[in-house]
Amino acid sequence: MQMLRFASVGTSSIVELFGASVALVDEVSWVAASSRDESRAAQLGAPHGARPVSGVDALASADDVDAVYIASPNALHHAQARQLLEAGKHVLVEKSACTTAEQWRDLVEVANSRGLVVLESVRAVHEPLWRHVTAHLESLGPVRQVSLQLCQRSRRYDNFLAGKVENIFRPEMAAGALMDLGVYCLHPLVSLFGMPTRVQASSVKLSNGIDGATTLLLDYPGFTATVACSKVSANACGNVIAGEDASLLLDRIDDPHRLQLAWTNGAETEEVPLDKSLPQQAHVLRAFARMVQDPALARPHQQATDDALTVMDEARRQVGLVFPADPGWQG
Known part of the structure; x- marks a missing residue:
């Protein structure tokens, strides 16, 4: 399995947990950290070798990014995830994945049309x-x-x-x-x-x-x-x-x-x-890496997100x- 190169969006404490988990999972690496506050992104990513990136636009065009972990406020999830999916990136998004079920179905449709995976990071069901x-x-x-x-x-x-x-x-x-x-x-x-x-x-x-x-x-x-x-x-x-x-x-x-x-x-x-x-989160990352190899594995989890929303x-x-x-x- 080829290593999945992740970028992150957001600088909350949950991104620190993401970084600590990446270090324990051989299937993934953390290459870039994005935030409106680039100095905060640099502070979070530096110990893990993740370079700071200013904004989602830069991540969307980054050739060395395969997948993006979105940990921004809920209201931003749909637009950011859609932009990244349209740019060919897999997306792992924090809960709640979207504001509404309609928005989530839109993301799943975009992902499916491009052979990509979008997944809500509800951690307990993956351990x-x-x-x-x-x-x-x-x-x-x-x-x-x-x-x-x-x-x-x-x-x-x-x-x-x-x-x-x-x-x-x-x-x-x-x-x-x-x-x-x-x-x-x-x-x-x-x-x-x-x-x-x-x-x-x-x-x-x-x-x-x-x-x-x-x-x-x-x-x-x-x-x-x-x-x-x-x-x-x-x-x-x-x-x-x-x-x-x-x-x-x-x-x-x-x-x-x-x-x-x-x-x-x-x-x-x-x-x-x-x-x-x-x-x-380490179990989520391992599960996500398997889903990238076989997107059908994501379907039950995507349906659960749809039902919950x-x-x-x-x-x-x-x-x-x-x-x-x-x-x-x-x-």
């Missing part, structure tokens, strides 16, 4: 743990309840309360609890069970109209699922997929470190051993959560 989750589903008997949540009070919320609104709380950046955290729950859910038959949504809105917290009740044939996400409050509860015979318990849905199988007949709870020897579209419609990045938006 070895996910195989344990899918393998144990049959042990649960008929699934009756699913509860997934990611509620963590953002460090930036105090700044918001003080009048300093950062990107993660700005409608202009297509941010908020659902777009930033809800996808961690929805993507695994629809990966396992597909689209729900009904979506009911409720949100806690902040003063600028962004959602600080959102809860979803989702109907499936034979069971219900709840998804809760919050950037203004913490919740120490875990996650559960509950069947008639047993339940799977996960400590966190975004980065699980503990997976248990609890039997309803009172038998001792089983600890499922997990391989956490590599960071999650479709659910979020409906949830946003119900609670009146509108972003300037939405197609057809008029302020």
